[in-house]
Amino acid sequence: MSEPQPNQPTLPAESNVKTIIFMVVLSFICALILSVLASALAKPKEVAKDLDRSKQMMIAAKILSHDGHFLIKDSEGNYVPAKYLKDGILAPDPAPGYASQAELLSVYKQRLRPMLVDSKGDLTTFEKAKLNEEEYLANYKKTGYYKQPLKLIYQILPNPSTEAATEKGKQEPIGYVIPVNGFGLWDAIYGYLALNTDGNTVIGITWYDQKETPGLGANISEKEWQDLFPSKKIFQESGSGATDFKTAPLGITVVKGKVSEVLGDNPKAKSAVDGMAGATLTGNGVNDAYKSVLAAYRPFLIKLQSAKQTKE
Amino acid sequence: MSTQKVSTLSYLTNQLWSGNQILVAVLGICSALGVTNRLSVSVTMGLSVSFVTAFSSFFVSLLRKITPDSVRMITQLAIISVFVIIIDQFLQAYFFSISKVLSVFVGLIITNCIVMGRTEGMAKNVEPIPAFLDGLGAGLGYAAVLCIVGGIRELFGFGQLFGQQVIPLSWYATAERPDGYDNFALMVSPPAAFFILGGMIWVFNLINKRT
Numbered sequence: 001m002s003e004p005q006p007n008q009p010t011l012p013a014e015s016n017v018k019t020i021i022f023m024v025v026l027s028f029i030c031a032l033i034l035s036v037l038a039s040a041l042a043k044p045k046e047v048a049k050d051l052d053r054s055k056q057m058m059i060a061a062k063i064l065s066h067d068g069h070f071l072i073k074d075s076e077g078n079y080v081p082a083k084y085l086k087d088g089i090l091a092p093d094p095a096p097g098y099a100s101q102a103e104l105l106s107v108y109k110q111r112l113r114p115m116l117v118d119s120k121g122d123l124t125t126f127e128k129a130k131l132n133e134e135e136y137l138a139n140y141k142k143t144g145y146y147k148q149p150l151k152l153i154y155q156i157l158p159n160p161s162t163e164a165a166t167e168k169g170k171q172e173p174i175g176y177v178i179p180v181n182g183f184g185l186w187d188a189i190y191g192y193l194a195l196n197t198d199g200n201t202v203i204g205i206t207w208y209d210q211k212e213t214p215g216l217g218a219n220i221s222e223k224e225w226q227d228l229f230p231s232k233k234i235f236q237e238s239g240s241g242a243t244d245f246k247t248a249p250l251g252i253t254v255v256k257g258k259v260s261e262v263l264g265d266n267p268k269a270k271s272a273v274d275g276m277a278g279a280t281l282t283g284n285g286v287n288d289a290y291k292s293v294l295a296a297y298r299p300f301l302i303k304l305q306s307a308k309q310t311k312e
Numbered sequence: 313m314s315t316q317k318v319s320t321l322s323y324l325t326n327q328l329w330s331g332n333q334i335l336v337a338v339l340g341i342c343s344a345l346g347v348t349n350r351l352s353v354s355v356t357m358g359l360s361v362s363f364v365t366a367f368s369s370f371f372v373s374l375l376r377k378i379t380p381d382s383v384r385m386i387t388q389l390a391i392i393s394v395f396v397i398i399i400d401q402f403l404q405a406y407f408f409s410i411s412k413v414l415s416v417f418v419g420l421i422i423t424n425c426i427v428m429g430r431t432e433g434m435a436k437n438v439e440p441i442p443a444f445l446d447g448l449g450a451g452l453g454y455a456a457v458l459c460i461v462g463g464i465r466e467l468f469g470f471g472q473l474f475g476q477q478v479i480p481l482s483w484y485a486t487a488e489r490p491d492g493y494d495n496f497a498l499m500v501s502p503p504a505a506f507f508i509l510g511g512m513i514w515v516f517n518l519i520n521k522r523t
Contacts, residue, residue, distance in 0.1 A: 019380040026375075026387060030394045037401055044405035052408050067475070221412070 051101060054108040056208035060192040061156045061177055062230075063111055066223040069096040070107065072159055090159050111157050112177065116150040121299030124150070142188070144181045146296035152179055153300070156194065156203075175203050176304075178297060182289025185281040187211040189220070189289065195234065199304030200243075202252070205229045207286075217282030228273040234294055234301075237267035245302045251290040254283035323434075323442045327449025334457040334509065335516045339425040344458055345505040347417050351474050354462030356410050358455020360399045360418060362448055365427050368392045369435035369447030376436045388431045389422070396421045426450055461508050469499030 058064035062079050065071050072082040072090050083093035084103040088110030099107075114133060116124050126133045129150055136152070145152035155173035175197055181190045191207035205226055212218040219225050229252065236249045253272040255262045263269040275283045294301070333339045340361070347357045368391045372379075379387050400418045403411035411418065421427065430450045435443035466472055471479035471493075485492030498504050 015380060015382075019383055022378065022380055023383055023386070026390055030390050033394055034397055037398060041401045041405045045401070048405055048408040052412075 056206040060194040121303040184285040199301035217279040250294040324445040324449035332453040348462040351462040354458040362451025365447035365451040370444040372431040372435040373440040373443035468496040
């Protein structure tokens with residue numbers, strides 16, 4: 001570049017001014033294009049993100065598979081592929097297609113009901129608590145719903161069967177979804193944890209918003225790793241095999257290595273999953289997230305447990 | 313390079329085969345390893361890069377006469393970044409699940425060696441239309457290689473193409489028939505792309521030597 005350029009015989013002083021003007025104009029044009037684009041796409045981006053959140057919640061609740069088709073529980077308790085009939089009703093089908101956007105939203109509306117849990121562990125609705133659902137969801141996502149006096153929880157409602165008239169308020173939930181958030185290695189991570197009505201057994205989990213290292217920590221949003229969680233217990237069993245729900249440590253531990261090697265037959269293994277190689281810090285973040293979030297829901301989880309025992 | 317007047321279209325065709333950016337220049341390898349375990353992701357990435365190289369080459373060429381030489385790299389980067397952000401925002405709005413899989417790789421198109429290589433190596437020296445075709449060709453050549461690698465990896469790693477099962481499920485090993493077919497687990501991880509690319513470069517050189 002040291003060679004003189006015969007094509008540009010401009011003086012240095014002039015060319016400096018020209019360079020600066022050129023850069024200012026260029027930056028201005030680029031900034032203008034990008035800001036117009038950002039405001040034009042803000043709405044569709046928000047819609048896409050919302051849809052993804054609903055999808056992830058349904059994946060955690062095992063209403064939707066990772067591949068994008070619906071699931072329902074058959075009489076033996078296995079999750080089988082299902083297709084969409086109408087009005088949020090699903091029916092088993094061995095070869096279902098991908099769920100469309102409208103179907104997803106309709107099923108989401110029918111099957112997941114946002115509720116609030118107070119500090120004593122009692123459920124209440126948004127109307128009773130006089131809170132605006134949309135505002136609440138938007139305002140406390142960053143800090144975590146579990147830090148609020150009224151904590152967010154979703155009831156998973158059963159598949160509305162064709163014959164039974166569906167009156168929304170009267171359906172018994174078949175599970176609960178708790179929004180989980182914490183810090184991974186690089187940034188905040190957000191996910192869902194779906195629990196059975198016993199408040200202890202995991203139905204499924206997802207992590208939907210994370211910026212972990214691709215190929216390592218980012219595996220927390222992969223199906224293979226999330227499939228390790230179903231049927232784990234969030235209350236750690238003590239050595240005797242019984243669980244004291246008031247004092248037992250809460251959470252699911254991501255161990256370093258394989259659970260079978262680290263913990264063996266220890267009852268703790270029921271509350272632990274295999275770690276991801278090369279992603280110890282992400283694993284720690286996941287552990288802390290479950291621990292701190294579930295601690296806030298403990299009164300509610302104990303109530304579920306005792307309700308189940310009185311039923312039995 | 314011959315001094316004969318080359319037809320405009322040859323800017324495009326040249327990039328597709330004899331000047332293929334991955335197979336000849338071995339550029340753009342990082343994303344070729346990172347995003348090729350599913351065919352659909354490879355196609356999206358290939359098209360995104362084609363879009364970015366084509367349009368940034370076009371605008372770099374358009375501004376080539378008024379761009380001061382001392383800031384030409386910054387100018388190129390600014391133009392490239394604009395198009396990368398356009399693509400990134402567009403994917404986030406309309407192809408959210410794919411944008412999640414591509415994650416950082418879309419943003420990293422900015423540093424994809426191919427884009428800057430074409431703007432600096434070609435676009436700043438030629439007319440806008442040839443520059444556009446050259447960029448498009450470079451992107452499509454990259455996309456073609458990505459699709460081949462992605463196809464091989466998805467077929468052998470998952471038994472699927474575009475997420476559809478291709479290898480019949482009845483071939484697979486089961487508890488009763490342990491000697492059946494199994495997915496090739498290595499194909500799912502990035503090193504597989506490394507071996508496939510190496511193989512492709514070898515085959516490419518064999519073919520080119522003969523002619």
